[in-house]
Amino acid sequence: MNNAQQLIPVPFYEDTVVLVGQDNEPFVAMKPIVTNMGLVWAAQYVKLMERFSSTVSEIETVADDGKMHSMTCMPLRKLPAWLYSISPNKVKPELRDKVIRYQEECDDALWAYWTQGIAQRPGSTAVTQRIALSRHRLALAKELHRTRDKALRGVIHQQLDEVSRAMGLPTPELDSLGRAAPAVPDILSTLWDALVQLDKLQVPYNHSRDPQLVAINLSQLATALQQHGSTLHITRALTDAMRSSDSPRFLRHATVNSRLTRKSIKCWVFERA
Numbered sequence: 001m002n003n004a005q006q007l008i009p010v011p012f013y014e015d016t017v018v019l020v021g022q023d024n025e026p027f028v029a030m031k032p033i034v035t036n037m038g039l040v041w042a043a044q045y046v047k048l049m050e051r052f053s054s055t056v057s058e059i060e061t062v063a064d065d066g067k068m069h070s071m072t073c074m075p076l077r078k079l080p081a082w083l084y085s086i087s088p089n090k091v092k093p094e095l096r097d098k099v100i101r102y103q104e105e106c107d108d109a110l111w112a113y114w115t116q117g118i119a120q121r122p123g124s125t126a127v128t129q130r131i132a133l134s135r136h137r138l139a140l141a142k143e144l145h146r147t148r149d150k151a152l153r154g155v156i157h158q159q160l161d162e163v164s165r166a167m168g169l170p171t172p173e174l175d176s177l178g179r180a181a182p183a184v185p186d187i188l189s190t191l192w193d194a195l196v197q198l199d200k201l202q203v204p205y206n207h208s209r210d211p212q213l214v215a216i217n218l219s220q221l222a223t224a225l226q227q228h229g230s231t232l233h234i235t236r237a238l239t240d241a242m243r244s245s246d247s248p249r250f251l252r253h254a255t256v257n258s259r260l261t262r263k264s265i266k267c268w269v270f271e272r273a
Contacts (some may be wrong), residue, residue, distance in 0.1 A: 007155045010113045011139035012036075012106060016147075016156070019110060020059055020073050026114040027059060027073035030082075037102055038095040039086070040248050042195050042214075043272040045072065049199070052082055069151060076114065079107045137163045144177035153178075188241040192248075194225060194232045201228055207258035207267050214248055215256045215267035248272050 007029075008019040015036040018029035034044045048056050055078045058070045074082060083103045088096045140160040147153050157174045164171040195214075198205055203224050208215035222234045232238075243250055248270035256267045 007152075008113070009140065009143065009152070009156045009159050010110060011136050011143070012109055013101065014139075016139070016143045017106065017110060018071075018152070019076070019114060020071060021114075022059055026076040026110065027057065028076050028079050028110065029071045029073055030056075031072060033102070033106070037086075037099055038092070038247070040272050042192055042199065042248070045196050046199055047085070048072070048074070048082065051085065052078065076107065076110055079110070083107070134167070137167065137169070141172065141177055144174070146178065187235075187238050188245060190232055191238060191242070194230050197230065198224060198228065203228060204260050207256050207260050207265055208269070209257065209259045212272050213251075214270040214272060215254075215258075216270070217265050217267050220265075242268060245270060 008021065009016045010019055016032065017036065018032050020027040020029055030044070030048060031041050034041045052074065055074055057073050059073045060070055080103075083106065086099055086103070088099045088103075091099055137160065140156055140163065144153060144156050144160065147156060153174065157171075157177075161171040195205065205216060205221055205224055206214050207217060218234050218239070225232055251269045251271050254267060254269050255264050256269065257263075258265045258267075
């Protein structure tokens with residue numbers, strides 16, 4: 001692997017994890033792993049910066065539209081340390097088996113893919129390799145149906161083309177496998193992404209004293225977003241979406257004893273996954 005900033009989607013069971021090759025070293029895009037496991041990216045980003053800031057990098061990649069995009073990445077060799085910082089006993093019961101699977105197998109699968117081009121179990125034969133390629137091809141096709149990010153779709157389709165050629169099969173057209181998202185992003189995802197940006201800038205907005213909760217005062221949040229260049233506005237459509245938020249899960253409107261102002265303040269309260 002010699003190409004700097006090479007994006008490599010890697011199927012892992014029913015998910016896709018993204019390797020980023022930079023200067024001949026494999027990095028892992030952290031947001032896909034976090035969301036695959038069912039965890040909340042905003043909360044895990046804070047933990048990454050608190051415990052692993054010396055190893056985390058923001059790697060700039062060029063998308064199909066020619067624009068630069070930043071991805072929060074960790075060296076593959078450091079991934080197990082972060083994975084094992086997650087306690088399976090503290091996540092939702094329905095996520096427990098998946099978290100354990102990632103802890104036990106993910107780094108080995110990614111290393112095998114980085115060094116060998118495909119992850120397979122020892123002792124596999126030509127037949128099992130063919131089956132593995134077939135499963136890989138199917139996983140990539142399913143991921144294209146599910147993925148709406150235009151840049152990532154282009155990268156996944158390149159991988160699908162390589163696997164299809166290796167098997168002597170035709171490559172399906174990109175537009176036959178789902179569609180990219182429209183220009184207007186999902187409003188709720190935009191909110192959580194905006195909070196991640198505030199975290200990066202170390203701008204406080206969470207009034208909760210409980211680390212498992214996020215308490216947001218909309219008026220103060222709107223001011224912080226405006227002061228730091230965000231284009232997100234607090235609209236009726238956004239607040240309607242916030243009420244249905246599942247990750248983080250909306251709990252209630254409540255008056256909170258703020259850890260920021262040390263006064264009582266009305267907030268929207270969410271529970272981290």
